[in-house]
Amino acid sequence: MSDVSSSAIELSYPLNRSPVVHTRNTEEMRHAMINFYGAQAFSAAAEGFEGFGSFVNLDATGFGFCRYAAPAVASFPETDFARLQIALGGSARTSSGASAVDVDQDCMGVSTAGMPSRLEFGAGYEQMVIRFSNAKLMATLEAMLGVRPRGTLVFVPSTRLDHHGARALRDFGMFLAQNVDQEQAPLPPLMLRELEHALMVSFLSVVRHNFSNQLDRDAPDTAPDYVRVAEEYVAASWNRSITITDLAAVTNVGVRSLFKAFQKHRGYSPMAFAKAVRLNKAREMLMQGDPSRSVTSVAFACGFSNLGHFAHDYRQKHGELPSETLARAR
Structure with missing residues (x-):
């Protein structure tokens, strides 16, 4: 033109x-x-x-x-x-x-x-x-x-x-x-x-x-020690569903204080972090394309007991269904 x-x-x-x-x-x-x-x-x-x-x-x-x-x-x-x-x-x-x-x-x-x-x-x-x-x-x-x-x-x-x-x-x-x-x-x-x-x-x-x-939280040491304790516990317990009560017991901090600290220093709740860790681990396992693994076995291995919720949350985070990730990996 x-x-x-x-x-x-x-x-x-x-x-x-x-x-x-x-x-x-x-x-x-x-x-x-x-x-x-x-x-x-x-x-x-x-x-x-x-x-x-x-x-x-x-x-x-x-x-x-x-x-x-x-x-x-x-x-x-x-x-x-x-x-x-x-x-x-x-x-x-x-x-x-x-x-x-x-x-x-x-x-x-x-x-x-x-x-x-x-x-x-x-x-x-x-x-x-x-x-x-x-x-x-x-x-x-x-x-x-x-x-x-x-x-x-x-x-x-x-x-x-x-x-x-x-x-x-x-x-x-x-x-x-x-x-x-x-x-x-x-x-x-x-x-x-x-x-x-x-x-x-x-x-x-x-x-x-x-x-x-x-995004500016590039200095994780500004968070209280109990936030990092909770994160380490979640990372080590990716294979099971963690409750907020579990985290409160591990950190010896009240539930309310734990929520407020995560929101202030991380921008999300401790339970959102726990779910994200398990979803990332599930994706990592599915991406390996192991013939012996199924979506169901991976979901259970990562602490998800409800397959419908697992598929929904996985798709929201990773942009595809877990079955699609597994199919691509194979």
């Missing part, structure tokens, strides 16, 4: 080998923004307008570049992805919910999935946008926390480049964008998945959100 000479597209824009639109016609740009990028509305100053947009969609992420020679505004409805805006030139303003932030080369913009947003682009604005599948982010967050997070993922709407790790996140994102838009052979699928996963981990680690405090 273009009314600009093809030679103009050969400019050194990021993702220029994956163009979506390059035009001086505001209506054509509006059509592309609504029908391809999913915008709800788009408008731009007609005088001096020129817009360029490109996009590469991967499994868990999507990379898009856009440039506007004249001021423009795009509104997006609720989406199933989080958005990271990396300004490469000029400035913009992003509004979502009750917040409005300026996006420029010193500050990246962040939009939370499920929240409508309004993006106002200044003249000469250029940006790289990285979309992160919210479902993939939640699965990655669960792996990082060790338990399923409660509630939705909500991001702080901006991250300054002088924030710890922010420049590395930006550079990593630009590196991956460059390597998915090249004339050479595509990256090996396994390598691409690992790079996407690393980018999501970086995004969740650098950009602040409502689970950041749980």
